[in-house]
Amino acid sequence: SSELTQDPTVSVALGQTVRITCQGDSLRNYYATWYRQKPGQAPVLVIYGRNKRPSGIPDRLSGSKLGNTASLTITGAQAEDEADYYCNSRDSSGNRQLFGGGTKLTVL
Amino acid sequence: QVQLQESGPGLVKPSQTLSLTCSVSVGSIGSGGGSIDYYWSWIRQPAGKGLEWIGRIYTSGSTNYNPSLKSRVTISIDTSKNQFSLEVSSVTAADTAVYYCARLRTYHEDDGSLTYYFDYWGQGTPVTVSS
Numbered sequence: 001s002s003e004l005t006q007d008p009t010v011s012v013a014l015g016q017t018v019r020i021t022c023q024g025d026s027l028r029n030y031y032a033t034w035y036r037q038k039p040g041q042a043p044v045l046v047i048y049g050r051n052k053r054p055s056g057i058p059d060r061l062s063g064s065k066l067g068n069t070a071s072l073t074i075t076g077a078q079a080e081d082e083a084d085y086y087c088n089s090r091d092s093s094g095n096r097q098l099f100g101g102g103t104k105l106t107v108l
Numbered sequence: 109q110v111q112l113q114e115s116g117p118g119l120v121k122p123s124q125t126l127s128l129t130c131s132v133s134v135g136s137i138g139s140g141g142g143s144i145d146y147y148w149s150w151i152r153q154p155a156g157k158g159l160e161w162i163g164r165i166y167t168s169g170s171t172n173y174n175p176s177l178k179s180r181v182t183i184s185i186d187t188s189k190n191q192f193s194l195e196v197s198s199v200t201a202a203d204t205a206v207y208y209c210a211r212l213r214t215y216h217e218d219d220g221s222l223t224y225y226f227d228y229w230g231q232g233t234p235v236t237v238s239s
Binding site for chain 1: 149151158159160161164172174195207208212215217218219221222223224226228229230231232
């Protein structure tokens, strides 16, 4: 299968920990990349590869992978973490990029 | 800091061809980065929906497209202008979306696997297909 599946909505209480997951066969062999998108803005890279963060992304965001499931964990969620999160990976050939359907994170 | 900027008509009539250009600032769009490969990509997002990868072009001009769009999409590159372009033919209302250009780069993991990720994005340009 060439699909990536995410839960449409997830909520977390302010200051608590939340995990956003992404499932897909390609994730058995390749890492997921994660993007954050706020309303009216372009997506922003937050996690790539084996838990790498671009500069400016706080270390409360982390990535992991087990089997066919990749996870983005936010430890101590803040109000500014409220956004849509998309996972992304590659197919086996490396010639196609796949996106999950996105998860809308609400911080309560 | 790499900057990308989409440009093109915001309104296209059904059955016509949608054409967008992405202008890239900094360096040369035709240059690689040693062990890093750069691809220039298009992604779109219908209102209220998720991201859809359209395709990519390498500095050599080789292309890869989303199979669901392949028959209607052409991506080209003009290294002399530091630009790459998207054409989508025979458009319908289903092609109405915000279109983003982005740089896709490779990253070699410690375990030997190859990761791709979009490190720079344009701000996006809305395109509406309507008569």
